[in-house]
Amino acid sequence: MSDTDERAGKDSPIDWFGTRARRIPPQPNGSAEPLSSRTMQLRVLPPVPADPDPGYSFVEPPLPGWTLPPVAGMGWAADAGRRRRLISRGLLLVVLVLQAALSLRLSNAxxxxxxxxxxxxxxxxxxxxxxxxxxxxxxxxxxxxxxxxxxxxxxxxxxxxxxxxxxxxxxxxxxxxxxxxxxxxxxxxxxxxxxxxxxxxxxxxxxxxxxxxxxxxxxxxxxxxxxxxxxxxxxxxxxxxxxxxxxxxxxxxxxxxxxxxxxxxxxxxxxxxxxxxxxxxxxxxxxxxxxxxxxxxxxxxxxxxxxxxxxxxxxxxxxxxxxxxxxxxxxxxxxxxxxxxxxxxxxxxxxxxxxxxxxxxxxxxxxxxxxxxxxxxxxxxxxxxxxxxxxxxxxxxxxxxxxxxxxxxxxxxxxxxxxxxxxxxxxxxxxxxxxxxxLTLGMNQSATYYGSWPDTRYLIPQLSYTVRPGQHWLGDPKEGPVYYLSRNGLTSYQDWLSFFYIDYTTSDGRHLTGVPGYRAAIDAGYFDGVVLNYAGGLAPAEQAVREEMRKTGRYRLTSSLPYQTSTGTGHFEIWVRQPTK
Known part of the structure; x- marks a missing residue:
């Protein structure tokens, strides 16, 4: 083998995939394939531990190429490394911040x-x-x-x-x-x-x-x-x-x-x-x-x-x-x-x-x-x-x-x-x-439902000027005024009655429930005040109380406070018993 051929073997070119090209060996009959314009014909061979052809005086060591490893059977491997744990917890923190921000944006009484x-x-x-x-x-x-x-x-x-x-x-x-x-x-x-x-x-x-x-x-x-x-x-x-x-x-x-x-x-x-x-x-x-x-x-x-x-x-x-x-x-x-x-x-x-x-x-x-x-x-x-x-x-x-x-x-x-x-x-x-x-559904639905009940931001200050300790009140709502006004000592739970149930005892000892009980209590002037929630209409008990208050003339309307919810509009009515002459 000539010096030129040996140098060509050592300096053989490398293709795009990182595999070294090799010169075609001589044919079995001893004749070599003719070359045109001193251009060698190249063949890409897979890397092997050793060249089995003894006709070469120089064996080029195999060079590693860029190969993809087999795809793992696990979606994410079970033995998570520190880097993946940190990334996952960081993304979880982002989710928690988003959840907190979307919840805290909701506001109502x-x-x-x-x-x-x-x-x-x-x-x-x-x-x-x-x-x-x-x-x-x-x-x-x-x-x-x-x-x-x-x-x-x-x-x-x-x-x-x-x-x-x-x-x-x-x-x-x-x-x-x-x-x-x-x-x-x-x-x-x-x-x-x-x-x-x-x-x-x-x-x-x-x-x-x-x-x-x-x-x-x-x-x-x-x-x-x-x-x-x-x-x-x-x-x-x-x-x-x-x-x-x-x-x-x-x-x-x-x-x-x-x-x-x-x-x-x-x-x-x-x-x-x-x-x-x-x-x-x-x-x-x-x-x-x-x-x-x-x-x-x-x-x-x-x-x-x-x-x-x-x-x-x-x-x-x-x-x-x-x-x-x-x-x-x-x-x-x-x-x-x-x-x-x-x-x-x-x-x-x-x-x-x-x-x-x-x-x-x-x-x-x-x-x-x-x-x-x-x-x-x-x-x-x-x-x-x-x-x-x-x-x-x-x-x-x-x-x-x-x-x-x-x-x-x-x-x-x-x-x-x-x-x-x-x-x-x-x-x-x-x-x-x-x-x-x-995200769109959650934001919209939570805001809609959170705004479905009346905001009492104007009702509570108005009641604070009227309600006094020891008075009896009938209200819808009842729980909101009790919670807010009790913080200032103006009322307590037993001072309020709702439109859910009543058991009123008349002066002659009769026990009346339902609409008759509410009417009898209004006629007797038992309540010092009444709060009605007019949300597109009144419940039967509230309607009966309103009619009875207008008929007897013992109560007067002092405030009408409008409000708006996600489902419509309405207003609160505050009725106060007039002093007897």
Whole structure:
């Protein structure tokens, strides 16, 4: 071989893919292929450990080229590195800031439920710590223990007012979003967790409850903490699940309707434990958790005597007249999008484990039965509250109860978004479209419902000039004036009567209820003042009272205060009894 040929072998060119070209070896008959214009014919060969052709005096060592590694079977690998954890938590923080901003933008006066619970909390504090009379009888008709959330909210209200009590609800809902991310991350992966947290954070129930001082927000938070703890302790020692039972029982004590979701928590624990311990150990953990929660509830129920309240507000509640189609329509309007995405996620996840979102599985891919059970359990929980309210034929608090089920359906909604996007964010337009639509619906619906009750910002100052301690007032609303005016010592709960019920005793000893009772009380001048809420019309009892006041001439109209809500306009009327001559 000549020096020229040897230099050509050493300095052979490199193609675009980083592979060194090689000169074609001589033919078997000893003749070489002719070259034209001193141009060598090139052939790209795969890199080999050693050149098997002994005709070369120089063997070029193989050079690594740019190659793509095989695509991982996991959507995101289970052993998340520090960088991915930091990015995921940073994105979760962005979601939490967005949720807080959208909830805090809502503004209105205290709703009647908020005013009632806060006032009841102050009464309970006086009874528990100062021995004052518990005259409200709140334990007989509250749908949650009056010594739990109302006391906590009243303590915050004493320092920070209504805004502080509402901020506490926001803190509860932000905690629920964090727990949702934690549950979804452990069941699936970080990407599904972020999608689930975003859909839950911008939904109407979440935004509404985040600025609403009732016991719904702490109940959702406690259920969320229970679900997260169960998923965390599922792979650990079996005795740890017993410690989670009291947390779930506390959620039921805060709001009795939370018991509807205890079976979901139990089955979620069984599925999570099956991944690590098998069927027998998983069932053992489920039974232990359920027993701990039930034992705590029974003990608390026997010690408190709240059985009548549980029956009247939850288990044996009076049925209404709302048709099923209307409940389904409102459910679809407030929660239709996340539930639909959760259904898509359930179907796609059950059909194939292509992305294999579940980390830490005993095998490479979870079985189809496990995937189907997990999807049906989580997504189906979103339908429990609407189904129960269809059974009761009432829409009372439906907009709040939907949020309980959305927490459990959100993980599958997160899986649905990741499946629609595909591996490596192949179709990001799906996530963008779903996110924008969910954000738009959540903002609009929460603002509409938050502005559906009258703003009493003008009514309360006007009443403060008129109401005096010891006077008897009839009002719609009743709870708002009692809450605001009692802070200044102008009135108390027992000084007001609503249009819901009356039992008036006449001078001759007769007990009158309903419209006759209101008419008799007006004729006798029993009330020092009356507040009417004219919202496109009056209820039968209010209309009867108004007619009676005009007929007797014992009351005069002192103020007519207009207001506007998201559903229309109306006005408050303040009637004051004239002094007798």
């Amino acid at each position: 205290a709703f009647e439920d908020e005013a009632l619970y806060l006032y009841a909390g102050h009464v309970e504090i006086g009874h528990l710590f100062y021995g004052q009379s518990d005259y409200g009888g709140f334990d007989t008709y509250f749908s949650g223990a009056p010594v739990l959330y109302p006391v906590l909210a009243a303590a915050v209200d004493s320092v920070l007012g209504l805004a502080g009590a509402r901020a506490m609800s926001l803190l509860f809902m932000l905690t629920a979003t964090c727990c949702l991310y934690g549950v979804t991350r452990r069941l699936f992966n970080e990407r599904a967790g972020l999608c689930a947290a975003l859909l839950f954070a911008v939904s109407m129930p979440t935004l509404f409850l985040g600025n609403f001082a009732t016991y719904d927000a702490p109940a959702v938070c406690l259920l969320a903490v229970s679900a997260w703890l169960l998923v965390v302790v599922a792979p650990r020692h079996w005795a740890l699940v017993a410690a989670v039972g009291p947390v779930a029982a506390l959620a039921v004590a805060v709001k009795y309707a939370s018991a509807l979701f205890l079976p979901t928590l139990t089955l979620l624990l069984v599925l999570a434990a099956y991944r690590h311990h098998g069927t027998r150990q998983a069932l053992l953990r489920g039974v232990l958790f359920a027993a701990a929660a039930i034992a705590t509830l029974v003990t608390g129920l026997l010690a408190s005597g709240y059985l009548s309240a549980v029956q009247s507000t939850t288990t044996a509640r009076t049925h209404g007249t709302t048709p099923a189609w209307q409940i389904l329509e409102d459910t679809g309007r407030w929660a239709g999008l996340p539930v639909a995405v959760a259904v898509i996620g359930t179907v796609l996840y059950a059909r194939t484990a292509r992305l294999s979102e579940v980390p830490g599985w005993r095998q490479a891919v979870p079985g189809r039965r496990w995937r189907t059970c997990a999807g049906v359990l989580l997504t189906g929980t979103a339908l429990l509250a609407p189904a129960y309210q269809i059974h009761l034929q009432t829409e009372t608090s439906l907009q709040k109860h939907i949020g309980f089920g959305l927490f459990f359906a959100a993980p599958m909604a997160g899986v649905g978004v990741t499946r629609l996007m595909g591996a490596h964010f192949k179709f990001p337009q799906w996530a963008i479209a779903i996110g924008v639509l969910a």
